[in-house]
Amino acid sequence: MKVFLSGIITTPYAREFLLQCASVLRGQGIECYTSVEGTWKPGGERAEGTVDQDYQALVEADALVAVLDGFNVNDGVAGHIGTFHALMQRDPGKKGILGILHDTRVARWDWKAGASALNYYILGCIQQRGRVYRSFPDALAELLQLSGRDPPAAGESA
């Protein structure tokens, strides 16, 4: 199982979150691509190189995990979702899109609003072949199920 991990990459703590998620995925035996690793440097990327590299990783991925935080979903993340949705149309092997939404302005503090206040086009795109989760461990449990594995036991680090 290969996962493309998409999220906000412009601040150090958002990148740190993605790197922690990537580390957990790899610890669970799931291959993972996130654009902030390797030779990537803040502000150093070029538009052309970014799209080529990310597109290739989306082609190779079985699932997209997208962090949907922000008042609006980050434009780069939205681009990844759209591209992966299109790729799913001609690749039945792709498992789907798993969104993660923490943002309390959108989901509320108790997550009572869930994903309902997200942009409907993006939400629809995800819900055709996936759903939105309130945390990374919830999304991980689904990923493990998709890859035919049991979710982490209670107390196991996720």
Add this chain to the structure above:
Amino acid sequence: MKIYMAGPLFTPYHRAFIARNAQRLSEAGFICYVPHERGVTREIEWASGHPRTAGGIFDMDYEMVAGANAIVALLDDPDVSSGTACEIGIFYGLMQNDTTKKGILGLLTDAQAWKREQVGAPPINAFTLGCVEKVGKVCKTVDEVVAQLTTWKREMRQAGLPD
């Protein structure tokens, strides 16, 4: 010297970053007001069916803003958080008649904002930027923040103000 830590509190990684910065400032001898610690109170209130109203949240945060000698405001993301911008405006206004208030420090780590600056555009909203620059500055790192706060603390002591 009391510092109000302003910034977006809406994701776990924003809150963790602000908490780490507050810890760093506390270790440097500053008293930090960290509003997201009140967020825990808010979650309990939601869970108990007694959510605080917008007015209640305003009163709670205003008390901390008004009681601070300086603000450290996290300015990241595509737009400065509206709550943060409002707090910057309030503090700028309060500073005009209160010599115990030393200034506002922005902390901007967002690569996209600095990219805007490189091509000559304001990295954040020009009014918010002006507010900060008139009474402080925008920093790229917490080290810069600590250095400026230390200078302000020294100035307060020299002026005989309680720090």
